[in-house]
Amino acid sequence: MRSGLEGELLRVLRDGGPQTKNQLATALGVPRTTLTASLRCMAAAGHVEDGPVAASSGGRRSVTVRIAGGRRLLVVSLGEDTARVAVLDGHLTISAGVSIDLQDRDPDAEWLADTVRRAARRLLGPEAPSAVGIAVADRGTDLEVTLAERLAEACPGAPVAVLPSVRAMALGEMRSGGTTGVDDFVAVRLGGSVTTAAVVGGHLGLGANGRSGEIGHLRVEEFGPACGCGLTGCLDSFISASALVTQATSLVGRGRSPALAAVLDHAGALDLRDLVTAGRAGDPVVGQVGRDLGQRLGRVVAGMVAQSNPRRVVVGGPVAAMGSLFLGDLRATVYRVAPHALAEGLEITLSDPDGRADLIGSASAAMTAWIGQDFSTSGGELPMAMVRSPR
Structure with missing residues (x-):
């Protein structure tokens, strides 16, 4: 060292x-x-x-x-319906990448690990990366553990940093996104679950056991819809991607959207991409779903603003593709509900729509792991539980 x-x-x-x-x-x-x-x-x-x-x-x-250009970083962003594999240099610039579509597929851990490894070999060529970063949304521990183990085997000597997608997004925003130069902000990721990450004084908060920001199962209504965790009225049961699709499907069943009804008749089910497409075309059902999303999320974000006093709130994840449909209501609700002194001057923005921040943040974590392994400093970003050292 x-x-x-x-x-x-x-x-x-x-x-x-x-x-x-x-x-x-x-x-x-x-x-x-x-x-x-x-x-x-x-x-x-x-x-x-x-x-x-x-x-x-x-x-x-x-x-x-x-x-040096030879110090390259391999990153994988494992989302709800897409896995993205990319190579970045030490300055966190993306040099190459591919996407693996997981929609309508329930990949097992070994298939996904092999597919990602093949993509990595195509991108890296004969050279091994200095470190590997993996951002995981909400796909389960088997996928996460198997992918980390297989990439560690394929990249001997390279540490593997594993972190939740929302933290990768926050790191990416801090390094090269819209929050560059902002030391206090909150990242909110809307996808299979609602998760958050807080950056305070330029440092990413992790919590006592590394699980801070898992607000999807925060109970916001006692007698709300049933949630997958077994409770009712959790935030996820209202504004996760699947909850939004359920709400839209119910409204379509009442004859509120001929356009989505045609999609439903043809495909048998709606998905988030259908909602995004219809919303951009002005569909009234998606418009209502978006407004409800913005208002409900706004009440939760207002509490976060009161607690941590950020300068900016940035919203990302797959549901953020509906941004224009909920952003206005989100801002209005936060500014109305949060304490005026804390909401004044607060910016509420969307992360980049292509998930670039997740890749950059994963690379930042990977580089921190490499620095911590080969040099006597950790950079203060990753607990050891998030870094899988090579065997």
Whole structure:
């Protein structure tokens, strides 16, 4: 294991991009001679290399330092109906990726692991990644554990970081999304379940046993719809993807949407993609479902705003594709219900629609795992339970 300075140097380069030696020495608080010695060792080990020439500040232009191109990160974002596999460099730039459609399929763990491994081999070629990151939405522990084990076997020496999709989304937003430069925000993911992640003072909160943010089974109405957990009135029973589809199907059955009725007659069932398509076409049923979603979620988010006083709330996940249908009601409800002093100036936005933040956040976690394994620093982002060290 190498020095903590070298690990911190990689973290600064990951978060800030290529920088000059003077910039790095200032950021790390070390003399330039000390930095130069470390850079020489790291370049010889293949960790860093010369980057682009920096913009002139009136004198001689300096060559920057960047993380070496050979230090690549393999990430997998396992969503409700799509698995995305991508390769990123040490500065968290996506260089290649593929999507695996899981809709209308109930993949077993071994099939998914083999499919992901084949995709990874195509993307990586003969080179092994420095680390692997896996973001998991809500597909069950068998898939998660098997995928992590198989990728650890396929990528010997590379640590595997596993984290919930909402935390990957939060890290991705913090590194390169709409919340870049914002140290206090809340990420909300709407999918198979409703989950959240809070970033406070630039640090991702994890909770006492690493399970913070699992609000889907927060009981919001005593006599609400039945939930898969066995209770009634949970938040998931109102605004998870399956709950929204159930609500829309019920309204279609009352003759409220001829367009969705035709889809239902043809396919036998509706899914979230049908709702998104119909909503963009102005369907009244989806419009009502979206307004109800925004108002109910808004009351919950208002409580979160009162508790943590974020500067921004960012909403992502598959249901966020309905964004324009619920965003206005979400904002109006939060601004009305949350304490005025805390809601004033609060921004409520959508994450990128293609899930790019999940991939970047997974890569950030993977790089933190690599730094923690090979250098004497952890970056303060991942508990050891989230990192599967290679055997």
